[in-house]
Amino acid sequence: MQDLLSVVTLGSIYLLFALGMSLTWGTIDILNFGHGAIFMFSSFTAYLVLQQTELGLPLIMLIGLIVGALMSLLIQVLAFEQIIKRAKDKRAAEMQILIGGIGVAIIPLAIAQHYTKSNPFGFSKSTFKVNTWTMGDLRITNIAALSIVVAVVLWVSAAVWLRRSRQGLALRSIGVDAETAALMGIDRRKMALATMAVAGGMAGLSGVLFTFGLGAITPESGDTLLVKAFACIILGGVGSMRGVAFGAFFLAAAETVVLTQTSGSWVEAVSFGLIFLVLLVRPSGVFGRAEVRRT
Amino acid sequence: MSAQPVEQTTTPVLELRDLAVHFGGVKAVDGISMKLMPGLIYGIIGPNGSGKSTLIGAITRLTRMTRGELLFDGASYEHVPPSRLAQLRVTRTFQTVRLLPDLNVRANIQIGADARTTSEQKAGRRPSWFERLRGPAASPGVADAIRRTRLEGFESYYPSEMSYGTQRRVEIARALAMDPRLLLLDEPTAGMNQSERAEISGLLRDLREEGLTQLLVEHDVQMMLDTCDYVFAMNSGQLIAEGEPDEVVRNPAVQEAYLGKKWGKDA
Amino acid sequence: MMSFYDSHLVLFQATFTGLILALSIQVPLRMGVFSFAGAGSYGIGAYLAAILVIKQDASAFVAIGAAMLATAVIGLLLGLLIFKLNGLYLAMATVAFDLIIGVIAINGGKTTGGSTGLYGVITDFTMSQLFTITLIALVLVALSEVGRTGRRVDAVRDDPELASSMGISLRRYRLTAFVVSGALGGLAGSMNVLVRSAIGPLDIGFGLIVLGLTMIVVGGSRSWKGAVIGAVIFTWLPDVLTAIGAWQELVYGIVVALAAVFLPRGIYGVLVDLNKGLQRRSRERHDPPPAAAEEAAGDVDPTTGDVRELALNEEAVP
Numbered sequence: 001m002q003d004l005l006s007v008v009t010l011g012s013i014y015l016l017f018a019l020g021m022s023l024t025w026g027t028i029d030i031l032n033f034g035h036g037a038i039f040m041f042s043s044f045t046a047y048l049v050l051q052q053t054e055l056g057l058p059l060i061m062l063i064g065l066i067v068g069a070l071m072s073l074l075i076q077v078l079a080f081e082q083i084i085k086r087a088k089d090k091r092a093a094e095m096q097i098l099i100g101g102i103g104v105a106i107i108p109l110a111i112a113q114h115y116t117k118s119n120p121f122g123f124s125k126s127t128f129k130v131n132t133w134t135m136g137d138l139r140i141t142n143i144a145a146l147s148i149v150v151a152v153v154l155w156v157s158a159a160v161w162l163r164r165s166r167q168g169l170a171l172r173s174i175g176v177d178a179e180t181a182a183l184m185g186i187d188r189r190k191m192a193l194a195t196m197a198v199a200g201g202m203a204g205l206s207g208v209l210f211t212f213g214l215g216a217i218t219p220e221s222g223d224t225l226l227v228k229a230f231a232c233i234i235l236g237g238v239g240s241m242r243g244v245a246f247g248a249f250f251l252a253a254a255e256t257v258v259l260t261q262t263s264g265s266w267v268e269a270v271s272f273g274l275i276f277l278v279l280l281v282r283p284s285g286v287f288g289r290a291e292v293r294r295t
Numbered sequence: 296m297s298a299q300p301v302e303q304t305t306t307p308v309l310e311l312r313d314l315a316v317h318f319g320g321v322k323a324v325d326g327i328s329m330k331l332m333p334g335l336i337y338g339i340i341g342p343n344g345s346g347k348s349t350l351i352g353a354i355t356r357l358t359r360m361t362r363g364e365l366l367f368d369g370a371s372y373e374h375v376p377p378s379r380l381a382q383l384r385v386t387r388t389f390q391t392v393r394l395l396p397d398l399n400v401r402a403n404i405q406i407g408a409d410a411r412t413t414s415e416q417k418a419g420r421r422p423s424w425f426e427r428l429r430g431p432a433a434s435p436g437v438a439d440a441i442r443r444t445r446l447e448g449f450e451s452y453y454p455s456e457m458s459y460g461t462q463r464r465v466e467i468a469r470a471l472a473m474d475p476r477l478l479l480l481d482e483p484t485a486g487m488n489q490s491e492r493a494e495i496s497g498l499l500r501d502l503r504e505e506g507l508t509q510l511l512v513e514h515d516v517q518m519m520l521d522t523c524d525y526v527f528a529m530n531s532g533q534l535i536a537e538g539e540p541d542e543v544v545r546n547p548a549v550q551e552a553y554l555g556k557k558w559g560k561d562a
Numbered sequence: 563m564m565s566f567y568d569s570h571l572v573l574f575q576a577t578f579t580g581l582i583l584a585l586s587i588q589v590p591l592r593m594g595v596f597s598f599a600g601a602g603s604y605g606i607g608a609y610l611a612a613i614l615v616i617k618q619d620a621s622a623f624v625a626i627g628a629a630m631l632a633t634a635v636i637g638l639l640l641g642l643l644i645f646k647l648n649g650l651y652l653a654m655a656t657v658a659f660d661l662i663i664g665v666i667a668i669n670g671g672k673t674t675g676g677s678t679g680l681y682g683v684i685t686d687f688t689m690s691q692l693f694t695i696t697l698i699a700l701v702l703v704a705l706s707e708v709g710r711t712g713r714r715v716d717a718v719r720d721d722p723e724l725a726s727s728m729g730i731s732l733r734r735y736r737l738t739a740f741v742v743s744g745a746l747g748g749l750a751g752s753m754n755v756l757v758r759s760a761i762g763p764l765d766i767g768f769g770l771i772v773l774g775l776t777m778i779v780v781g782g783s784r785s786w787k788g789a790v791i792g793a794v795i796f797t798w799l800p801d802v803l804t805a806i807g808a809w810q811e812l813v814y815g816i817v818v819a820l821a822a823v824f825l826p827r828g829i830y831g832v833l834v835d836l837n838k839g840l841q842r843r844s845r846e847r848h849d850p851p852p853a854a855a856e857e858a859a860g861d862v863d864p865t866t867g868d869v870r871e872l873a874l875n876e877e878a879v880p
Contacts, residue, residue: 031650079823086826094650095596096826099779102772103822106815113811223768227661230654269665275658279651280643357723381729393724395716397784402713409710410729456842473728 001138003256009144011252012151016206018229018244019155020199026239028192029094033101034075035203036222041108042067042204043211050125057128061208068204069197076196079104112219122216130212143212150209154202159241231271234278237285246286306369308333308477308508314363316353323349325532336499336509338519338540341529342552347512348390351479355387356380381410386470387479392462394454400465401437401450407472408436440468443498460487478509484518496522516544573797578696579754581793584777585703586746588789590739594719596653597740598771599640602660603633603747605766609667611752612680612761622687622756629752630745637744638737645736660771667763679762687756699749704786780821782830791829
């Protein structure tokens with residue numbers, strides 16, 4: 001049971017992180033490799049603020065959310081929009097966005113590494129204290145419980161929003177067919193900016209929660225999560241909200257099994273191996289719509 | 296190496312038997328049979344979306360076919376990969392201009408000649424690795440193709456520096472540089488003015504005199520009447536008429552499907 | 563007193579091995595194959611060469627040769643597995659491959675030295691040998707950019723469908739891309755471990771992919787000259803930037819981001835475009851400009867207008 005609980009906790013963190021990436025990739029075709037940097041830098045900004053003044057949990061979460069959304073908007077306007085404007089076709093734009101994301105991510109990483117000298121940083125100055133609650137045999141920290149709640153709430157609202165609302169419908173139609181969407185009078189640019197802001201906010205929030213959960217993170221921790229989130233997304237199927245949740249918890253479960261059953265640090269290989277396996281066996285993922293593009 | 300139609304009058308160069316291409320539920324090409332005899336120019340007409348380009352795609356093996364048979368010189372080739380068709384000296388032009396932006400006119404045409412030299416080398420002497428890497432220094436086919444398509448003076452231009460009509464001539468030149476036995480042309484004169492069309496029509500007729508079999512997808516009825524020996528009319532993936540060009544043009548079914556609007560405009 | 567060359571020996575070495583690493587990612591890229599497997603091959607090559615030298619007392623050339631052979635074969639197998647994937651999916655599958663190599667290195671126990679890696683890889687490998695091998699590899703890659711092979715590589719990348727209709731086997735070219743990328747990656751890794759005498763898991767992580775990629779993105783992805791420009795810049799930039807002190811990482815990041823966004827074809831691409839422009843100018847001065855030639859061709863018809871305009875009209879007709 002305790003293992004199951006830790007799977008759920010870990011899965012929630014993956015879900016929070018991967019949700020934003022999945023949202024932008026599935027709807028506006030942006031696989032943002034700056035997502036890991038947003039995650040890390042939002043948390044880092046909160047850390048910098050905490051060096052100056054004491055804050056409680058809600059405000060720290062707010063900082064993460066806002067910094068994440070702003071960074072994501074900035075990347076969209078300064079980098080991805082420029083790339084899309086210049087690219088000759090969709091395929092070229094996709095790859096250029098991947099590379100651009102990797103390039104842009106170097107900047108926040110460099111700043112954080114400069115200040116921390118690549119040492120881990122945490123929120124020891126916050127007024128919020130991590131407690132462990134015990135229910136029978138089960139132990140869970142308050143921050144883990146919070147992460148699970150936040151992840152589930154955000155996931156449900158994203159899924160419902162995509163399915164029900166007018167804007168959600170518009171966004172999904174961009175993902176399926178950009179030209180039709182444009183004909184329907186959907187302002188692609190505004191929708192893209194909104195999506196990027198939401199995704200960035202989620203990344204920032206997960207950064208803060210993740211830092212609380214672990215106590216401290218290193219500036220480089222965004223990179224690993226990036227690849228793990230990619231694994232979650234393609235495992236479930238690009239563009240599928242059910243899929244990304246499935247992917248996140250499946251990955252968490254698989255990693256927990258590997259962690260408890262093997263010695264050494266093979267756990268890192270789980271996500272990489274999963275990516276490989278999924279792409280070979282079922283590239284459209286478990287819940288994904290069939291890939292319609294041709295080579 | 297030019298084709299000798301006289302020797303093969305009995306075997307069609309290309310034969311399709313009940314060819315079909317379905318995309319999911321859409322029957323883009325649905326049971327087409329045709330025979331192309333050597334040294335003639337064949338035309339396909341039909342409204343947009345009638346499956347003309349899909350048919351060319353299936354013949355050149357770029358589009359996966361659902362059923363049917365393809366025969367070249369009487370030998371079936373429906374399992375041959377598209378890249379091997381160049382060795383049979385079957386080539387095509389595309390509906391849109393497909394030139395490589397980073398290569399100049401000469402190099403773009405040279406790509407066609409490269410395909411020819413490969414198939415010649417397969418037949419004869421093994422070239423050294425260096426020759427294979429570099430390719431031959433100058434192919435006679437390129438100069439010839441440039442001359443025939445009246446592209447002299449444009450050799451060092453890049454596609455982006457030329458007009459649309461000129462780019463289309465480069466496409467035809469590239470196909471000619473392959474020294475084809477069967478040439479499939481998908482709307483070769485789209486975007487050209489009348490005099491350029493007449494010029495291309497003249498070029499295709501000249502090639503016919505040399506024995507080259509051609510299959511031409513064309514929207515322009517005048518071009519069709521001027522150029523083709525025999526015309527197939529398609530609608531909704533099926534053949535609705537075939538015969539002499541003026542016969543097909545007068546066919547009521549064809550007029551209804553396609554020419555009603557178009558004919559009035561062009562005449 | 564040390565000469566400039568002696569004091570910067572490490573940087574010269576890093577330039578050469580970095581160049582080969584960049585080429586291992588650039589060669590498949592030029593064929594339209596988005597594979598970063600070169601970085602994984604670098605790791606395999608480095609570890610294999612280190613193990614051969616330490617355990618088997620192999621000579622430098624045997625170690626390099628064995629590493630290249632192994633990585634070429636692995637490249638072929640990897641290619642057969644995944645060459646049908648396209649775009650992003652292929653890119654990520656190869657990133658996963660690279661990262662798995664890193665995990666294997668950490669968990670390899672005594673064979674790979676775990677998280678400390680392997681050290682004491684000492685051979686008689688000299689700087690001039692490093693230079694010569696790099697030069698040979700560079701010339702071979704450069705040869706693939708000219709003549710028929712160059713044209714075909716262009717066709718495979720820019721228009722696969724056209725390429726197959728011109729008799730080019732996409733499968734063969736894509737598989738070749740994997741093999742060459744593997745061999746080059748193995749070469750870069752093995753030579754690097756021979757000059758630096760040590761290799762660890764930290765040397766072959768995600769950062770290696772980013773390094774190789776930034777070199778060709780900034781230098782230029784279409785030509786070996788771009789890889790040379792990139793390798794020189796990113797090996798020497800940190801050294802030059804020490805002048806501005808602690809912020810060098812940031813400047814490095816900004817350079818990469820700007821290039822990735824605004825110069826998709828890199829510095830070399832800009833030079834090529836400039837050159838094309840100059841050529842056009844000189845041609846317009848000496849030869850009849852294209853407009854005149856076209857008018858001559860259309861003289862028969864008095865209604866000759868702008869051909870492009872007609873093209874648009876034609877498309878408007880249903």
